[in-house]
Amino acid sequence: xxxxxxxxxxxxxxxxxxxxxxxxxxxxxxxxxxxxxxxxxxxxxxxxxxxxxxxxxxxxxxxxxxxxxxxxxxxxxxxxxxxxxxxxxxxxxxxxxxxxxxxxxxxxxxxxxxxxxxxxxxxxxxxxxxxxxxxxxxxxxxxxxxxxxxxxxxxxxxxxxxxxxxxxxxxxxxxxxxxxxxxxxxxxxxxxxxxxxxxxxxxxxxxxxxxxxxxxxxxxxxxxxxxxxxxxxxxxxxxxxxxxxxxxxxxxxxxxxxxxxxxxxxxxxxxxxxxxxxxxxxxxxxxxxxxxxxxxxxxxxxxxxxxxxxxxxxxxxxxxxxxxxxxxxxxxxxxxxxxxxxxxxxxxxxxxxxxxxxxxxxxxxxxxxxxxxxxxxxxxxxxx
Numbered sequence: 001x002x003x004x005x006x007x008x009x010x011x012x013x014x015x016x017x018x019x020x021x022x023x024x025x026x027x028x029x030x031x032x033x034x035x036x037x038x039x040x041x042x043x044x045x046x047x048x049x050x051x052x053x054x055x056x057x058x059x060x061x062x063x064x065x066x067x068x069x070x071x072x073x074x075x076x077x078x079x080x081x082x083x084x085x086x087x088x089x090x091x092x093x094x095x096x097x098x099x100x101x102x103x104x105x106x107x108x109x110x111x112x113x114x115x116x117x118x119x120x121x122x123x124x125x126x127x128x129x130x131x132x133x134x135x136x137x138x139x140x141x142x143x144x145x146x147x148x149x150x151x152x153x154x155x156x157x158x159x160x161x162x163x164x165x166x167x168x169x170x171x172x173x174x175x176x177x178x179x180x181x182x183x184x185x186x187x188x189x190x191x192x193x194x195x196x197x198x199x200x201x202x203x204x205x206x207x208x209x210x211x212x213x214x215x216x217x218x219x220x221x222x223x224x225x226x227x228x229x230x231x232x233x234x235x236x237x238x239x240x241x242x243x244x245x246x247x248x249x250x251x252x253x254x255x256x257x258x259x260x261x262x263x264x265x266x267x268x269x270x271x272x273x274x275x276x277x278x279x280x281x282x283x284x285x286x287x288x289x290x291x292x293x294x295x296x297x298x299x300x301x302x303x304x305x306x307x308x309x310x311x312x313x314x315x316x317x318x319x320x321x322x323x324x325x326x327x328x329x330x331x332x333x334x335x336x337x338x339x340x341x342x343x344x345x346x347x348x349x350x351x352x353x354x355x356x357x358x359x360x361x362x363x364x365x366x367x368x369x370x371x372x373x374x375x376x377x378x379x380x381x382x383x384x
Contacts, residue, residue, distance in 0.1 A: 002037045003369055004089035004105075008076050009096030010046045011066040013262050016205045016235055017289050018112060021148065021172055022095045023050075028173075028362025030054040036366075039087050041080065043072070060087065069130065076100055091369045091376075097131075099138045106372035107142040111135065113286030113307075114155040115209065122208050136160055143375035144368045148172050148287040149308035170364045173356040174292035176269045183266030186274045192267070193260055199229040200332065201275035201299070203268070203290035204282065206259070207237040211281040211304070211322050213246045216257060218281075218328035220250040226336060228276065230257045233268060272297040276342075277335050280304060281322045288312050292356055295349030300342045302331045316348035 005026070010019060029038065030052045038057045042050055043066040050059060060083065064075040076094075081103035084092050091106035092099070099109040116123055116131040123131065139145055139160050145167045147153050157164045184192070200219070204210040212232060219230045232243075240259070247254045263271075272278070278294035280303040291312050294301050303309050304322035313319075318341075320331040335342055 001090040001369060001373060002039065002088050004039045004041060004084050004087065004092040006041045006076070006080060006092065006094045006096070006099075007046055007050060008041060008043050008062060008064055008066065008072050008080070009094075009098070010043070012046050012049050014235065015096075017172075017287065018096055020175065020289050021110070021112070024173055024175070024358040025095060025362060025365060026050065026052055026057075028358035028360075029366065030057060032359050032362050033366055036369075039089060041083065069127070073098075073130070073134070077102070091372050093365075093369070094138070094142075097138070098134045099142050101137055101141050104376070106144075106369070106374075106376035108144045108146060108368060108372045109138050109142040110146040110148075111139060111152070111156055112148055113152045113284070114159050115284050115286070117155075117159055118284060119209050142166075143372040144168060146170055146365065146368060149311055151308040151311055152286050168364070168368050170361045170368075171356050172287050172289050172292070173358045173361055174289065174296040174353055175265060176272060176293050177296045177353070183264070183270060186270045189267050189270040190274060193231075193258065193263070193271075195231055195258065195271070195274070196229045198227055199231050199275055200277045200279060200336075201231050201233070201271060201294070202279045202281070203233045203272075203293070204280065205235040205237050206232075206240045206243060206261075208239045208242075209282060209284045210234075210239070211283050212239065212243050214322065214325050214328060215279060215281040216243065216246045217250050217325045218332065219257065220252075221326065221329040222333055223252055223256070225333060228256075228336070231260065231271065231275070232258065233260045233263055233271065236261045268293075269297065272299050275299050277302060277332060279328075279332060280309065281320075281328055282306065282309065283322050285309055285312075291317070292353050296353035298346050298350060300335050300345035301349060302328075302335050314348075314352050316345060316352040318345070 040059045042059050043064050045066045047061045081100045089105050093108040095110040099107050153167050153169050247257050278299045278301045282304050285308050301317040303317045305319040318331045320327045
């Protein structure tokens with residue numbers, strides 16, 4: 001097959017888990033598939049960051065910037081189908097929620113979650129309109145829909161009225177493991193970001209559904225009981241101002257919370273290793289890659305009991321109600337104060353993380369490309 005993968009949605013360091021998914025998919029496909037030909041359709045911003053150096057992978061630079069959504073949507077819908085046909089693409093995979101509607105090639109789209117339906121107030125009006133109009137059409141017009149958890153699969157089937165036989169789950173994987181040892185040493189990284197010896201880590205974009213306000217409120221309840229710092233890493237989103245106010249209003253010592261924003265993978269791997277506890281208090285997750293990253297690197301986990309999170313962590317985390325601030329605080333204190341529990345969580349987490357790999361995910365995705373091509377042929381036959 002000649003397989004096209006659209007990366008037109010990607011602005012590097014701006015898309016969190018969706019970017020991790022795309023890069024993990026490309027790396028995984030390059031490692032497991034030397035037979036099929038791949039054309040990676042890039043934009044003017046991400047082109048130089050997507051060079052895989054694999055002989056069966058080529059990049060095609062589209063004259064389209066990922067910064068303007070309107071420009072990208074127009075290009076994606078009007079010009080990408082023509083480019084795919086010109087490049088004799090058999091199957092086009094769109095990993096960023098939306099796929100071209102036109103085109104006689106097989107279409108695969110990855111819909112990571114249905115958050116826009118559950119929390120529409122978290123989206124700007126223009127972006128919400130974009131999701132509401134294009135995502136359902138993309139789902140109907142695609143031959144195969146991929147998603148990243150059984151929880152998201154159920155949402156796609158039920159909320160979009162899509163046949164469950166059309167939707168496949170391909171689990172994501174961690175970027176780091178316990179043996180990750182690249183970049184600066186932990187003391188150097190801690191000094192770089194002014195991190196103290198004892199700290200709790202949370203990795204999440206600063207968006208309302210990540211629920212960092214309640215995490216900080218829970219941390220404030222423990223301020224006199226523990227001597228830890230709370231370190232929050234992630235892309236700075238529109239909840240940043242609210243989080244800042246919570247820090248100032250709830251903590252006696254605001255300097256015990258550090259908001260680092262986006263940092264390099266090398267520095268992040270070191271910070272995971274040094275943390276005494278990883279906490280993810282999200283109200284909604286399509287998957288939750290930071291959970292796997294923490295477990296794979298040997299950091300005990302406490303996390304929300306909502307959406308896909310229990311599916312990802314299995315029995316390797318202490319779960320809490322993310323809307324119960326005292327419950328979050330209790331879970332954190334339980335892990336920090338019980339060494340036996342901490343050791344058990346680390347062991348269970350390491351074993352759990354081994355079940356997930358980008359190579360496995362890539363093989364499962366590759367199988368769906370063949371299904372999509374066959375489905376497209378059948379559809380063309382009936383339309384004829």
